[in-house]
Amino acid sequence: MRSRSALKALVQDLLADAATRAWPDLDIPHPPHVERTRDAAHGDFASNIAMQLTKAARRNPREIAQAIVDAMGDDARIDRVEIAGPGFLNFFLAPGAFRATIDQAIDAGAAYGRSDTGAGEKVLVEFVSANPTGPLHVGHGRGAAVGDTLARLYEAAGWDVTREFYYNDAGNQIEMLARSVSARCNGLTPDDADWPEGGYRGDYLADLAAAYLRGDTVTADDREVTGAADPDDKAAIREFAVAYLRREQDADLRAFGVVFDNYALESALYAEGRVEATVEALIAAGHTYENDGALWLATTDYGDDKDRVMRKAEGGYTYFVPDVAYHRAKWERGFTRAINEQGADHHGTIARVRAGLQALDIGIPEGWPDYILHQMVTVMRGGEEVKLSKRAGSYVTLRDLIDEVGRDATRYFLVARKPDSQQTFDIDLARSQSEDNPVYYIQYAHARIHAVFRQLDEQGMAWDREAADLSQLTSEYEQRVITLISRFPEVVAGAAADSSVQAIPHYLRDMADAFHSYYNAQKFLDADPGLRNARLSLIATARQVIANGLELLGVSAPERM
RNA sequence: GCGCCCGUAGCUCAGCUGGAUAGAGCACCGGCCUUCGAAGCCGGGUGUCGUAGGUUCGAAUCCUACCGGGCGCACCA
Known part of the structure; x- marks a missing residue:
């Protein structure tokens, strides 16, 4: 199904009908390849279908083209069709056909441009998925802008879109976060000798620690957490810090115009038994083995470079096990189409997640889920690279950009380049009003x-x-x-x-x-x-x-x- | 070393899944405000599409090798 207002669809339909009548025995591509012309001398639309059919029809392309033209019925919207060059079919539309689009567009209003291609099918778009260890950075901003625009595009194309944010609220990174906050609570700063090795150094942790010690209450993702004010209660700190930083990230995302339908927590996968169930399913499917005290998954059977450890010798699961459990849950929730928008620095995980899903042997297609990866963003101001922010310390935050250049310019620039390319974000240009x-x-x-x-x-x-x-x-x-x-x-x-x-x-x-x-x-x-x-x-x-x-x-x- | 991404005008980038003479903007120069907003418009030229092969009627686009840049390559996430 295509949008009725698309002239291209009209040409494609007329062409497909004529080609089928002219060459009933041939396999006519549907829809046939039709493109806008660059040169007005070539009409408004052109098709190379005659050239594509030369092998099957065993005729020269111009002869095929002529037969198609002869088979084409009259349509008031088509002024004429010409055969040109090696066998292009050039369509010249009647002026009225173009004018009619004005009326269609006025009637459609905000719906003009939308179509029903997706036919209401469900699609899950997972993006940003930052861990709650600090403010969102520019890279997350690119992911937010690209992911949300993808979601909007799919909605416009008739898909039933769910926007989802996944985060790890239990692993080593969170442990390190809790230790850093605890150190702040005890009056340490990153420059002190006793500061935890590898701890998070940003100033935002000082605010977080102060809020915790004050006994503030924060609300995030339907949870409400009150600071216990005990500088050494790691569990209480962890819970408070995660909620606090999630709340901050969400405030930034809202300021950016991005709203999620759903948040998925790694801890919930454990709590619901999904991680354990996935491990058992993989063992039952026969794709695991024990070696050096660890449990391995033979991901190389499914195209990965090397097999991956599932359960470490010391006992815990590696991060990719909940990842597989999470995607299995996506599939079981009925998302036959899923898009993961993420930074290209995580591309290495794609093969093993897909391999894990294949190994489950539950009918998930090989290329599922789809990935859209975005490359790094370098921020420039006054011809020099900007690397630091006051709050986060080591990186430029999304909030910095929104505050400095505004939401509109930030969003526009972050989607104006194809995600595959590294991007230079020029603050001066984004701010200029010219x-x-x-x-x-x-x-x-x-x-x-x-x-x-x-x-x-x-x-x-x-x-x-x-x-x-x-x-x-x-x-x-x-x-x-x-x-x-x-x-x-x-x-x-x-x-x-x-x-x-x-x-x-x-x-x-x-x-x-x-x-x-x-x-x-x-x-x-x-x-x-x-x-x-x-x-x-x-x-x-x-x-x-x-x-x-x-x-x-x-x-x-x-x-x- | 292996894997993924990128390489198109001086700069920033498009290029509709293989089409007809490779396109925009910026930068540069010169014009346009008693007239719907000059945050604008008009005119002026630029390419070994990283390199070399291959596939075919036809390649910036697909394949191979190489060169250059980025990112990954944990019993971290």
Whole structure:
């Protein structure tokens, strides 16, 4: 199922029908490959289907193309189809087909660009998943921005999305956290000789320790914890510290516009017996063995580089066992599709988690779950790398960025590059309020359209959609805006299909560019009602598309700036 | 050493899963404000797509090797 408003889908359907009629015995790809053209001389859409069929049909591509053209019925939305070059089929759409997208977009409003591809299927997007040992850093910010935008894209494509955050609240890192807090409670600082080896050094622990000693009560993830005020009660400190830092992280995420549906705790996997049950299942499935006093899983049977220890010689489980138990639970919760957005520095864990799931032998597909990995972010200010924050000490926090450049610019920049690439975050650029800064450039286009409507109102007029004569929208500026509007559903569907968040910022940049050019070239508030209302319909649609696109990024669309 | 990611204009990056002459922005130069917001617009040129092979009608895109950069390679998480 594709969005009805996507012109590309129309061309694909007509083409598939014609090809099937022309070559009933051949296996016609469905949907056939159709793309927007770069050159207007090649029409609006082009397909290489004739070239693809040469082998099977055993004819030359132009001959195949001709047969397809002959089999194609008349459609008012298609002006003509030409055969070009080695055998491309070039589709020239009727102007009315493009104009119709304006009406469709106005009718659809905030829903324009959405589709039902996902058919309501469940998908779990796990992202951020930071451990509660300190404030979120820039890398978590990239994960939050990318993960949340992915979730929004899947929702727009018709999936039933659950956003989940997983954290370890029981392991060695938390033990180290508790020791660091305990040391702070006892008046030590990281520079003292007695400071725990490898302890967390950030200033935020001083605040945490003070809150604990005061007996503050913190609420996080449906839990309420009151500080016991005993500097040596490790269990009480651990519980308080986790709740305190979770609360801080959530405050940062909320400030960033990211809200999770669910939190998964490692301790809960133990408490519910899922870890033990998973170990037993793996043993029962026959993929484990004992060696050097440890219990091993033969992950190499499933593509891992080496086998992995499950239970250490000293007794405890390695972290990857609860990880497998967690993903098994995801599967059993009915998520046949699961996306894990995480930092590329953890890519080494992918093979063993998947191997563990395969070894369970419960029908989980080999490539499940999907992973989207993001590379590191380097923060620059004044041409120099920024490495420290006051609170965290050793790294730049997400909060630092939000405070300094704002939520909108931070979110935009963190999804504007494909996650695979390392990113340089230029604070000066993100803060600048000029055309250099794509966020402001796009938001300004949106605000500018609102300004036009305010002007309309001041002149005692109103937008009358029924009076619009869209056939008067003939300038190259108008054509460009209309074409971009018609592309939006394809862009959203494409970005959702291959999880390419960066496609949305790029599209919005183009859209803003087309609008600003149009604005400067032609006056919208024309005396002729047919033309004036047509132009108002067009820019109202552009405004809607920009707002819808920014919404996918979690970036605001201001009416005034 | 092994594995994953990246290498496209001076800079930052796109490039629609193999298509037709490789695209934007920035930077640089020159123009445009009694007119819907100049946070804007218009004009001016730039490429051994890291290198070398291969696959085919056709490669920035797929395969192999190499070069350069990043990240991983625990009975840590």
